[in-house]
Amino acid sequence: MPQGKGPSSRPPVRPSSRQSLGRQGEDLAAALLAARGCRIADRNYRCALGELDLVAWEADTLVFVEVKTRRSALYGTSAEAVSHSKQARLLRLADWYLQDRRLGQPPCRFDVVAVDASQDPPSLEWVQGAFSA
Numbered sequence: 001m002p003q004g005k006g007p008s009s010r011p012p013v014r015p016s017s018r019q020s021l022g023r024q025g026e027d028l029a030a031a032l033l034a035a036r037g038c039r040i041a042d043r044n045y046r047c048a049l050g051e052l053d054l055v056a057w058e059a060d061t062l063v064f065v066e067v068k069t070r071r072s073a074l075y076g077t078s079a080e081a082v083s084h085s086k087q088a089r090l091l092r093l094a095d096w097y098l099q100d101r102r103l104g105q106p107p108c109r110f111d112v113v114a115v116d117a118s119q120d121p122p123s124l125e126w127v128q129g130a131f132s133a
Helices: 016-036 084-100
Strands: 039-047 050-058 061-070 108-116 123-131
Touching: 016 039, 016 061, 016 108, 016 123, 039 084, 039 123, 050 084, 061 084, 084 108
Parallel strands: 061 108
Antiparallel strands: 039 050, 050 061, 108 123
């Protein structure tokens, strides 16, 4: 293999502090949902339209979960960060997911888990049915 072309020649990619914060929030949210009886089906599902943070089953309902983690409320709370345009994108992503996974049309719900990382330990708020299709 020519020098400089292999995977080992690339510098390691380190997540930014924002990515790291987001990952921590998603880990906490996944743990919360699992502790409350949900089965996590996917984490960070990516497609051409974007990314779904968490997808989980709660009984027979497929739950699409947007995780919003904030260090401060200076720019609004985590839950307020899910704008109407973000909601519309999540609806399109959910439709793509259902088709990609060949799930048909199960009952679906759109939730938000707001993680306030300004506290130690962080506080979590699970907003079930945060918006509808």
